[in-house]
Amino acid sequence: xxxxxxxxxxxxxxxxxxxxxxxxxxxxxxxxxxxxxxxxxxxxxxxxxxxxxxxxxxxxxxxxxxxxxxxxxxxxxxxxxxxxxxxxxxxxxxxxxxxxxxxxxxxxxxxxxxxxxxxxxxxxxxxxxxxxxxxxxxxxxxxxxxxxxxxxxxxxxxxxxxxxxxxxxxxxxxxxxxxxxxxxxxxxxxxxxxxxxxxxxxxxxxxxxxxxxxxxxxxxxxxxxxxxxxx
Ligand code: 3PG
Numbered sequence: 001x002x003x004x005x006x007x008x009x010x011x012x013x014x015x016x017x018x019x020x021x022x023x024x025x026x027x028x029x030x031x032x033x034x035x036x037x038x039x040x041x042x043x044x045x046x047x048x049x050x051x052x053x054x055x056x057x058x059x060x061x062x063x064x065x066x067x068x069x070x071x072x073x074x075x076x077x078x079x080x081x082x083x084x085x086x087x088x089x090x091x092x093x094x095x096x097x098x099x100x101x102x103x104x105x106x107x108x109x110x111x112x113x114x115x116x117x118x119x120x121x122x123x124x125x126x127x128x129x130x131x132x133x134x135x136x137x138x139x140x141x142x143x144x145x146x147x148x149x150x151x152x153x154x155x156x157x158x159x160x161x162x163x164x165x166x167x168x169x170x171x172x173x174x175x176x177x178x179x180x181x182x183x184x185x186x187x188x189x190x191x192x193x194x195x196x197x198x199x200x201x202x203x204x205x206x207x208x209x210x211x212x213x214x215x216x217x218x219x220x221x222x223x224x225x226x227x228x229x230x231x
Contacts, residue, residue: 003108008093008115009134011046011071012162012182018211019176021046021185023075023164025192029058035190036067038200042207048075048095048185051082057089064090073115080106087112097138099127115162119143124156134160134182141166146174153180169209176217184214 012019022039024047026032036047047070049060056074063072074086075095080102086094087110096103099116104127107114117136118124120143127135137149140163144151149161163175164185175184189210190203 003105003111005104005108005131006093006111006113007131007133008073008095008113009160009182011073011093011113012115012134012160014071015045015183017215018043018045019183019217020044020172020189020207020210020214021048021073021162021164021183022189022207023048023050023185023187024190024195025050025052025187026055026059027053027192027196029055029062031195031198032059032062033066034198034200035195035203036063036070036072038203039190039207040067040070042189042204042209043211044189044207045069046071046073046183048073050075051078051086052076057085060086060089060091077103077114079103083107083112083114084110095136097136099123099130099132099135101126101130104130104132121152121155124152124159128156128159133158134162136185137161137163139165140175141171145171146178149175149178149180153178156180169206169213172210173213173217176214 071092073093073095074091077094077096083106093113095115097117115136117138160182162183167184167186168188172184175181189206
């Protein structure tokens with residue numbers, strides 16, 4: 001890796017008061033801006049458009065810069081070529097379900113902040129060696145949820161996570177109260193079917209409810225700067 005890695009954690013810190021990222025699957029790019037407007041009306045300030053549909057690219061292009069105050073991330077970025085392509089669309093940062101040296105290097109070379117995903121201590125150590133300090137924790141519910149995050153907090157006091165996967169209005173508070181959780185993400189705010197049916201009011205209500213439940217948590221969690229091994 002020749003360029004310096006850019007951690008995406010700063011974008012999560014900016015969500016203070018509403019540390020929630022709407023993870024969305026968009027089938028029709030026409031839905032992108034109305035969807036983001038509905039999320040924004042509910043108080044959500046970050047959307048991750050996953051690269052899981054052909055329409056995602058066009059949707060991202062339309063979203064970038066179109067809704068004031070909305071951070072736009074590209075998700076499900078799994079290959080270096082995806083990183084390069086989304087960086088050209090002007091997204092704020094990219095999100096990957098995994099953390100390979102190639103994807104991390106591509107993001108650094110593109111000057112694009114990246115939130116790479118991990119599920120285990122070894123992956124966290126590998127990512128940290130590449131300069132990452134903020135990770136997606138995915139798929140959160142399936143890999144041990146809050147208990148696993150609690151264990152990781154003991155091992156990696158210098159690392160923070162954005163858990164996604166199986167998060168919903170009921171369990172989000174338990175994640176948000178963990179000291180190593182910077183924000184939570186998920187599709188419960190704007191499920192694919194609701195986007196398909198243009199249920200903007202329902203999405204706005206879900207967004208507002210998510211913000212209400214998260215606003216008591218301080219998203220800008222402070223962490224020790226030294227790794228556990230040096231303590
Ligand atoms: C992601 O990519 O972060 C997840 O697919 C979101 O998971 P969820 O649909 O269970 O919220």
